Amino acid sequence: MTLSGLSFAFPWAFLLLPLPLVVWKIAPPHRQRVPALRVPFFQQLIEHLGLQSGAGAMVRKRRLWQVLTGALVWALIVCALARPEQEGEAVTLQKPARDLIIAVDISGSMDQQDFITGDGTREQRLAGVKSVLAKFIQQRQGERLALIVFGSKAFVQAPLTTDLHTVLELLQQTDVGMAGPHTALGDAIGLSIRQFESSDVKQRLLILLSDGSDTASTMSPINAAAIAAQRQVKILTIGVGDPQGDAENRLDEKNLKAIASRTGGAFYYANDQQTLKRVTREIDKLAPKLVDSETYRPHRSLAWWPLAAALVLALLGFLAQAIRLARAGSSGVSAEVGP
Numbered sequence: 001m002t003l004s005g006l007s008f009a010f011p012w013a014f015l016l017l018p019l020p021l022v023v024w025k026i027a028p029p030h031r032q033r034v035p036a037l038r039v040p041f042f043q044q045l046i047e048h049l050g051l052q053s054g055a056g057a058m059v060r061k062r063r064l065w066q067v068l069t070g071a072l073v074w075a076l077i078v079c080a081l082a083r084p085e086q087e088g089e090a091v092t093l094q095k096p097a098r099d100l101i102i103a104v105d106i107s108g109s110m111d112q113q114d115f116i117t118g119d120g121t122r123e124q125r126l127a128g129v130k131s132v133l134a135k136f137i138q139q140r141q142g143e144r145l146a147l148i149v150f151g152s153k154a155f156v157q158a159p160l161t162t163d164l165h166t167v168l169e170l171l172q173q174t175d176v177g178m179a180g181p182h183t184a185l186g187d188a189i190g191l192s193i194r195q196f197e198s199s200d201v202k203q204r205l206l207i208l209l210s211d212g213s214d215t216a217s218t219m220s221p222i223n224a225a226a227i228a229a230q231r232q233v234k235i236l237t238i239g240v241g242d243p244q245g246d247a248e249n250r251l252d253e254k255n256l257k258a259i260a261s262r263t264g265g266a267f268y269y270a271n272d273q274q275t276l277k278r279v280t281r282e283i284d285k286l287a288p289k290l291v292d293s294e295t296y297r298p299h300r301s302l303a304w305w306p307l308a309a310a311l312v313l314a315l316l317g318f319l320a321q322a323i324r325l326a327r328a329g330s331s332g333v334s335a336e337v338g339p
Contacts, residue, residue: 007299009083016078020071069317076310080303088298098203099144099160101195102133103188105210106174107151108181109241112211116272125211125240126176128273133209136280137168146195147171150188152180152216160195185210186217189224189259193231204233207283208259211241213252221255225262235263236283240270 008014106126115128137145147158147167157174158167188208196204206228214221228235237260241251257267268283270276 006302007085007087009085009299011082013078013081013083016081017075020074066317066321069313073310073314073317076306076313079306080310084302084306085299086302088300098205099146099196099199099201100140101146101148101160101192101204101206102137103148103150103154103192103206103208104129104133104171104174105151105183105188106149106176106179107183107211108177109183109211111176112242114242114271115240116274118273124176126174129209129240129276130171130174132273132276132280133171134168135277136283137164137171139284140164144199144201146192148188148191148195149174149179150184150191151177152182152184154184154187154191155179156191156195160199180216182216183210183214184216184218185214185255185259186219186221186224189221189228189235190219193224193228193233196231196233202232204231206233206235206263207238208235208256209238209240210256211239211251213250213255221259222262225259229263233263235260235265237265237267238270238276238279239267240276242271 104126110124110126110129112125113122115123115125117123117128141164142162144160144162145158145164145167146156146160147170149155149157157170161167185208189206192206217224225235237256239251239253239256243251243253251269253267253269259265260267268279270279
């Protein structure tokens, strides 16, 4: 039940409003025994004192203010039982519908100064990759993202989190050779699969970026990709190395394509900044960001307001009654009674 921004969580409580009337009509009057003195000359005594006798059973009259006070206190209690609430503005919560892991190769070959920037100059491969990935990560608002770096070994630089600022900071702190000089593609995929085990979303995406062939994995990258496919992990591979390089630093396009194909993903080759930017845009089209939204209105309980008013009103009523009885007792006049 809603009324101009005010709602009642349990409006059926208002059915209790006529309850005092029902009790007053059905229940017998309250009886109270009081001490009395029996005298054989009662009639002569009251005649001598100039008093008038009445019935032994007396019913106190209720004044209008007492009736109104009691009715108002009961109405306030019933209003509190109805649980009045104030509705706030609508709040929309977004939670990730996809988890994304970026695995970046930081082996020794990523130190090569052959990555072409937007103005045609050459810079370190890893530095160029960082600049493009930083903008890509900033656009992941609402998604959980993890960062894995690998060389001879694979390491979790940042676990799955929505704190993109921390992921960016950790990416910028990454340097060539921190994980060893060689390339362990299979280990990076296996570590990513373990990270996804804590995920309960259906879409899981791994972006694997490398500039060399696999030279240090304990598990074959193709076998790791097969396991990833069983775990519903899609892998997108990006090659940034030289396909004509030496055996240690040569980009193995065939291997990267097979990894992506095994999981239903895609392979991209990007050896300059502009191409890598275009690749990230294509990734957004191929696997757009997924976010689940939930909208709700916060409710603030107002039940204490009528409860507090009922308490204050009841205390004032008892105080007024006590003062009236005290004045009546001090003046020697009995309380007004009637049949």
